[in-house]
Amino acid sequence: MRASIEIKDASVTYYLRKSGKSDKVNKKGSVGAPIIVGHRYLEVQALKNVSLSLKNGNRVGLVGINGSGKSTLLKLCAGALAIQSGSISVKGRVSPQFALGAGIKPELSGRRNAELKCLYMGIPQSKVTDYVDEVATFSELGGYFELPVRSYSAGMRSRLVMSLLRLVRGDILIMDEWISTTDPSMNKTVSKLQADLIESSSIVIMASHSQRVLSDWTETLIWLDQGEIKAMGPVAEVYKDYHQWMKKRA
Ligand SMILES: Nc1ncnc2c1ncn2[C@@H]1O[C@H](COP(=O)(O)OP(=O)(O)OP(=O)(O)O)[C@@H](O)[C@H]1O
Numbered sequence: 327m328r329a330s331i332e333i334k335d336a337s338v339t340y341y342l343r344k345s346g347k348s349d350k351v352n353k354k355g356s357v358g359a360p361i362i363v364g365h366r367y368l369e370v371q372a373l374k375n376v377s378l379s380l381k382n383g384n385r386v387g388l389v390g391i392n393g394s395g396k397s398t399l400l401k402l403c404a405g406a407l408a409i410q411s412g413s414i415s416v417k418g419r420v421s422p423q424f425a426l427g428a429g430i431k432p433e434l435s436g437r438r439n440a441e442l443k444c445l446y447m448g449i450p451q452s453k454v455t456d457y458v459d460e461v462a463t464f465s466e467l468g469g470y471f472e473l474p475v476r477s478y479s480a481g482m483r484s485r486l487v488m489s490l491l492r493l494v495r496g497d498i499l500i501m502d503e504w505i506s507t508t509d510p511s512m513n514k515t516v517s518k519l520q521a522d523l524i525e526s527s528s529i530v531i532m533a534s535h536s537q538r539v540l541s542d543w544t545e546t547l548i549w550l551d552q553g554e555i556k557a558m559g560p561v562a563e564v565y566k567d568y569h570q571w572m573k574k575r576a
Contacts, residue, residue: 329418329497329528336412358393387544396533407460421496432476465489500529
């Protein structure tokens with residue numbers, strides 16, 4: 327499969343209804359995109375004229391301070407957001423890893439949640455049972471897999487979500503942060519799952535605040551600032567400029 331992502335001059339703006347304190351929203355030196363106070367709405371221009379062309383074999387990392395537009399760019403690639411101007415074309419099946427934890431229903435069992443997730447992730451009906459059994463094994467939840475998720479401890483819930491990684495498949499892997507757990511016994515399994523996913527994907531695009539993760543898993547780094555691409559190039563080079571900029575900013 328020839329996967330590709332072509333983004334040309336794309337901009338994304340979020341709109342928020344104005345409230346009484348709207349005149350105080352812009353503070354110098356704060357993180358995030360500037361907030362434009364319109365007549366009835368506040369506008370947050372999260373991405374500004376972004377162009378990006380990715381093809382098979384590309385492994386790309388996103389860096390930038392909080393609110394610089396990384397998640398917005400990932401959501402755009404995942405088809406979860408509309409653009410106000412420009413164009414985007416995505417070829418290949420997209421697997422957004424960040425969607426995993428969303429929509430877990432506390433009143434349903436781990437098994438039932440895993441089944442629903444399989445269907446949501448587009449796993450064929452005939453393979454659902456096998457996949458769910460794999461999730462059960464990975465999670466090591468034992469009998470708890472059959473109980474409602476509301477009876478889980480926080481760590482058990484996170485085990486269920488991590489094990490759902492097993493369901494992520496596609497040509498284009500979109501990751502918002504490398505997932506790691508607080509339980510070392512689970513961490514190895516999760517890291518292995520993520521590594522396998524990266525290796526089997528045609529295109530990887532990943533945001534992270536960890537230099538180690540991006541250096542290990544990506545070749546090209548995109549530095550976003552206030553919704554614009556400030557630099558794009560080999561990971562070590564872009565990090566050098568980014569760190570210098572951060573020092574000045576501090
Ligand atoms: N649903 C939303 N409604 C309004 N504004 C939003 C929404 N989501 C994000 N934003 C704004 O868009 C800008 C970019 O946010 P985004 O989540 O893409 O940043 P990020 O680089 O992923 O940040 P972080 O490193 O903190 O996760 C920010 O100014 C943020 O406040």
